[in-house]
Amino acid sequence: MQPAVEKKNPHFNRASESTAGFARHPPAGGGKLIVLTAPLTETIDHAGFFIQMALASIPQWLEFVLNRKYPKWREVECNEDGTARYMPAGVRVLEKSLLREFTADEVAACFPDDLDKFVGPDTRVVAVSTHNPLGVTFAAGVYTSIYGSSKEPLNSIYTRVMFNKIKSSPYRKNFQVIVGGSGGWQIAQNNAFEELGVDCVAEGRSESRDTLALFQKAIAGEALPRKINLAHPTSRDAILFPDKRTTFGVVEMTTGCGRRCQFCVPDLNPQIDLPKGRIMDAVRANVREGNKLISLATEDMFIWGQVRTDTPFFFPNREALVDLYTEIVNTPGVEQHLLSHCTMAPFVVDPELIRQLSEVLLPKSPIHLPRLSNHPQKKALVPLIGLETGSVRMARQIMPSKGIPFSIEDWPSIVLEGLSVANQNNWFPMMTLMIGNPGETDQDVRETLDLVYEMDRRGLFAFLVPSIFTPLHDTRMEHQTGVTRTRQLSPLQWQLMMKCWKHNLRPGQYSWWGPLAWRAGSVFMWLYRLRKLNGPNFTWPLMMFAGVAPERVLERVGKIHVGKPLLTKSRRGLIATLRPNYLKYLRSDNGDLPEEFSGEGLLNQSQMDPVPGGQRLKVLT
Helix, strand or coil, rough: CCCEEEECCCCCCCCCCCHHHHHCCCCCCCCEEEEEEHHHHEEEEEEEECCCHHHHHCCCCHHHHHHHHHCCCCCCCEEECCCCCCECCHHHHHHHHCCCCCHHHHHCCCCHHHHHHHHCCCCCCCECCCCCCCCCCCCCHHHHHHHHCCCCCCCCHHHHHHHHHHHHCCHHCCEEEEECCHHHHHHHCCCCHHHHCCEEEEEEEECCCCHHHHHHHCCCCCCCECCCCCCCCCCCHHHCCCCCEHHEEEEECEEEECCCCCCCCCCCCEEEECCCCHHHHHHHHHHHHCCCCCECCCCCCCCCCCCCCEEEEECHHHHHHHHHHHHHCCCCCEEEEECCCCCCCCHCCCCHHHHHHHHHHHHHHHCCCCCCCCCCCEECCCCCCEEEECHHHHHHHHHCCCCCCCCCCHHHHHHHHHHHHHHCCCECCEEHHHHHHHHHHHHHHHHHHHHHHHHHHHHCCEEEEEEEECCCCCEEEECCCCCCCCCCCCCHHHHHHHHHHHCCCCCCCCCCCHHHHHHHHHHHHHHHHHHHHCCCCHHHHHHHHHCCCHHHHHHHHCCCCCCCCCCCCCCCHHHCCCCHHHHHHHHHCCCCCCCCCCCCCCCCCHHCCCCCCCCHHHCCC
16 A cells, blocks of 8 residues: 655645634635535436446447437436435435534535536535546446447546536635545546546545544645545444435445455455444435435345354344345335345355345336246346356455355355345346456366356356456455456457356347347447457457357357356255354255254254344344
């Protein structure tokens, strides 16, 4: 980690103002003291759930596709005073944090197009939250470089528009620009401070008292560090919940994960599950301000209710989870609910939990998958799950605890058995894969292809989202190097990427002309642009994707690898591999326990998963 460097703001001319004296006098007609904002592409929540994924991935020249599908996606809602009616959860938490020290008249959160209404001669700080300012997160640069001439996705372009607007403000000499959010590291790592007009990048949680000190320094015109790390809360009581509407109704559920994957930033945070009562307060606040959609933010929903208990966190607390989600979806005004992140192993550990959650959550899901779902209304649940690789060797290297309580040596079996449970209950996860990891070999890619082909062979389905390895800052793989550009991908790596997207198209091709259109369009794009952009290794994987020839024919002529059938363990076989001291945490109503295990060692329900009103649930609330 680079040391923080103090940087003088060359434009700031109010260094003589005292923090206390200025902060205690709200501006009258001269702009807000502190203005909070975020890129338009990260604030909208009305055009559709998947639009933000598209905005983070596709190049500018494909914007017309979104304009046709969502013609009003740029339209946003404001309060009577012009402030934003909804903002990303991170902005709302920062706002709540600042209101511990400043008054509501001194702080305003607005959309980028409304900055001129709030930035004035009395403004001293413009704070920006951004997720992907330079377009270098997982997946983002991959698809822009595949289908476009620029590596910048739309989200990055709109972010630059916002920063240019801030830079060109006639009052720029009066205020300092502080950037936070999960994408701040991109500015620091690429030294884009001057380019974007940023004075300081703040990484970490805004609940930290260091946040208030930073803003006080900025208001006083003092020098700010180029980069500052803000401490993460270590207890649930220290985490703030916003009492205003958030984009997509995001309410924080947990922090951290505990599985210690080498490439993951959030897993470095303390593992905390947040109190049910405060979660519900935030849910009701969203509903009160007109939000009909709720989504709980988490790195793994299944650890909630089991952190710092006598039961290992990777054995879910069934009753607590079902109780929480039941109360959320039954809250008056909540019409829709979206799942966030989770992991695959709990699907194998407790299939009955998945069945019960399905009964609770499916009626409020906004996602319909007619070709996949057996729900009466064809509804489906689509959580985000990290698959990352099908290679046991690679999994052992980058995510050795991903499958706990099972061994990572059984990772393909865990994925297939878990996905089987998921699909049976109308869960069709969006699963990420990383291509081009440091040290990845052709054999590793073949094993991942084997897993994808095995999903098809067994009739299982997940949306597979491949991306090129990105060495995220502060992770254990920060300084490792893998594939950095799509032209560096090998033929097998290209095949894996295109096979994933061929797999993903299955549920969307309703008509006879659908596959034909994809084939013709793919070949046209290859002739027009893609063969030059992505190099010769892209040709035959693209032909496979387009269905120009049967895959078996392409395999016989040595152009692709058709996955080999996998011999995997069943759920019973996986349970048989568990350490003996783990067996007591399994629920007998799921079956598949070893025959020699009588069940006498199992914890009964009151010991393991308390019903509402029980001792552990009381702690959570």
